[in-house]
Amino acid sequence: MTDEAQQMIEHIVRLIRxxxxxxxxxxxxxxxxxxxxxxxxxxxVKLEDLTHMRxxxxxxxxxxxxxxxxxxxxxxxxxxxxx
Amino acid sequence: xxxxxxxxxxxxxxxxxxxxxxxxxGAFRHRARLQAAMLRDYSxxxxxxVVIIMPQSIAAMATFVGAMIIGGVPTFLAYPNFKIEPSKYxxxxxGVTANLDAKAVVIDEEFPEEMLEYVSLAEGAKLIRAQxxxxxxxxxxxxxxxxxxxxxxxxxxGTTGLQKGVALTHAAVLRQLDHLTRALKIDAADKxxxxxxxxxxxxxxxxxxxxxxxxxxxxxxxxLDWVMHPETMLQIISEYKCTLAWLPxxxxxxxxxxxxxxxxxxxxxxSVRALINCSEPxxxxxxxxxxxxxxxxxxxxxxxxxxYAMAENVFAVAQSDIERTDGCPTIWxxxxxxxxAHHIVPVEAGTPRAVAFTSSGRLLxxxxxxIVSENGELLGGHSVGEILVKSDCLFxxxxxxxxxxxxxxxxxxYHTGDLGFCLNGELFVVGRKKDLLIIGGENIYPQxxxxxxxxxxxxxxxxxxxxxxxxxxLGTEEIVVVAEVESEEALGDAPEIExxxxxxxxxxxxxxxxxxxxxxxxxxVKSTAGKAARSATREKLLQEHPELRLEx
Numbered sequence: 001m002t003d004e005a006q007q008m009i010e011h012i013v014r015l016i017r018x019x020x021x022x023x024x025x026x027x028x029x030x031x032x033x034x035x036x037x038x039x040x041x042x043x044x045v046k047l048e049d050l051t052h053m054r055x056x057x058x059x060x061x062x063x064x065x066x067x068x069x070x071x072x073x074x075x076x077x078x079x080x081x082x083x
Numbered sequence: 084x085x086x087x088x089x090x091x092x093x094x095x096x097x098x099x100x101x102x103x104x105x106x107x108x109g110a111f112r113h114r115a116r117l118q119a120a121m122l123r124d125y126s127x128x129x130x131x132x133v134v135i136i137m138p139q140s141i142a143a144m145a146t147f148v149g150a151m152i153i154g155g156v157p158t159f160l161a162y163p164n165f166k167i168e169p170s171k172y173x174x175x176x177x178g179v180t181a182n183l184d185a186k187a188v189v190i191d192e193e194f195p196e197e198m199l200e201y202v203s204l205a206e207g208a209k210l211i212r213a214q215x216x217x218x219x220x221x222x223x224x225x226x227x228x229x230x231x232x233x234x235x236x237x238x239x240x241g242t243t244g245l246q247k248g249v250a251l252t253h254a255a256v257l258r259q260l261d262h263l264t265r266a267l268k269i270d271a272a273d274k275x276x277x278x279x280x281x282x283x284x285x286x287x288x289x290x291x292x293x294x295x296x297x298x299x300x301x302x303x304x305x306x307l308d309w310v311m312h313p314e315t316m317l318q319i320i321s322e323y324k325c326t327l328a329w330l331p332x333x334x335x336x337x338x339x340x341x342x343x344x345x346x347x348x349x350x351x352x353x354s355v356r357a358l359i360n361c362s363e364p365x366x367x368x369x370x371x372x373x374x375x376x377x378x379x380x381x382x383x384x385x386x387x388x389x390x391y392a393m394a395e396n397v398f399a400v401a402q403s404d405i406e407r408t409d410g411c412p413t414i415w416x417x418x419x420x421x422x423x424a425h426h427i428v429p430v431e432a433g434t435p436r437a438v439a440f441t442s443s444g445r446l447l448x449x450x451x452x453x454i455v456s457e458n459g460e461l462l463g464g465h466s467v468g469e470i471l472v473k474s475d476c477l478f479x480x481x482x483x484x485x486x487x488x489x490x491x492x493x494x495x496x497y498h499t500g501d502l503g504f505c506l507n508g509e510l511f512v513v514g515r516k517k518d519l520l521i522i523g524g525e526n527i528y529p530q531x532x533x534x535x536x537x538x539x540x541x542x543x544x545x546x547x548x549x550x551x552x553x554x555x556x557l558g559t560e561e562i563v564v565v566a567e568v569e570s571e572e573a574l575g576d577a578p579e580i581e582x583x584x585x586x587x588x589x590x591x592x593x594x595x596x597x598x599x600x601x602x603x604x605x606x607x608v609k610s611t612a613g614k615a616a617r618s619a620t621r622e623k624l625l626q627e628h629p630e631l632r633l634e635x
Binding site: 048 | 098138139163164166169193195307308312603605
């Protein structure tokens, strides 16, 4: 796992505030109800910071952010390097 | 109507620092005609509904106007995005497309496949993937369009309440734009900035139809990009020297708080002549926060303006006097008279327990407003009641819903569901009729309580919801407050914070709160742009605390 993915996981654990929940790269977040769709803006901004990319929000659907692995794949797919 | 000069800039779609798309009026007309020809190829003709579900873009706007050119009746629906729960979106989409019985549904290349099955297509209707279109377009055989025929349908509520399609005639739309242009004193030097969705009246009328008919440019970005990076609004206004923009009340605070102090002076907001607070009750405190935050960026206090608008009237009913230099009038009224008798008794600013209201403006030409009581009696200027509107640009009705239309328009008066009062020619909107809490005969607006609670140092600003919960033992509603603390540690001091909040509410409003729930950060359900969502939060609280659900 990359450092960035690890940082994202730590961020998500802080965000969901549920003791005892473990999150790894493949934990379903949106479809399992762990994260509500409103928190996804926060995750998307964090993803931009970690990847140094600009992610056009309009090209992202909930399923693209369902796991940490998918988030980074989405950033690769639709992200643009930041100046 | 005179056509706009070919080479004048019309829409600039700002995607990011190094990507934007622009069209002149001439190029836009050409693109709209191509879309008109494409729709005609799909047999769309006069009166046919055309549903457009595309990302906020020039392509979506050209499709909309293309449909209008051939006499079709277009409507924008919200595009699916990661913030909208897919199940909610799907049921809304199925309902609205069925109600409209549309001839064509235009989507973009990237529209998610899994949503397609929820688009209900009428017999003979076509699902069209939007294409840029080639060739000359069609200039010939444009049907004669009558003023009383439908121009388009607005679905202002996004994905909820989609059944209510506000049907507007060409005549109503043009009359509204005429009144609005005069009220705002639009001239050729104006430029509009917008992040507002095109399916919303502020985005569609103020930031698309108005510049199109007034021949002025609009620089727009997508609502999602703005929510993620609210500072980009300042960047765009600075770069393009925009003069006009509309924002809902919460955005005044949201942009101020999301822009670090040390970056504020990088922007130049001196070009803005009107930043119009619209679509929610206007709060002087939110506007002052913006003014203080950006005075150093050249933002002028005289640019703070307000407006009262609704899709059912095409857009604006009232607009503040654009030439006033001292901002929107704010009055202070006796709190007890206001809550106890819904009576307006002006008092000195800052009087203890007084309530401040900021005007939403003066009525546009050919507009009338009535303030009526619960029983429909006409009230005088010093009473609060439901706002009824009559104008020459009222909607035709909710599309295909005569039942809802009959409830909304009675004897030519549109019942807005908003509560307010008129004083000295200014219209003041105090809240929604359905949000009003009646506590032991006192009229309490949840926003007033929320503002008081948010002023407590341990409470996260903007993360407070006040609601009424019926207590059958007392036969009245009681106030329940749920608020997020700034940090988890503050929950250790919960009893002290609770009693301080109780004291603050009693001191300011003279009413007692039944229960205060202090919650961890991020507990409250948020809507677009981090605003606390009233009904969803209420549901969450009632689920977690079933003891509250005595009788609702």
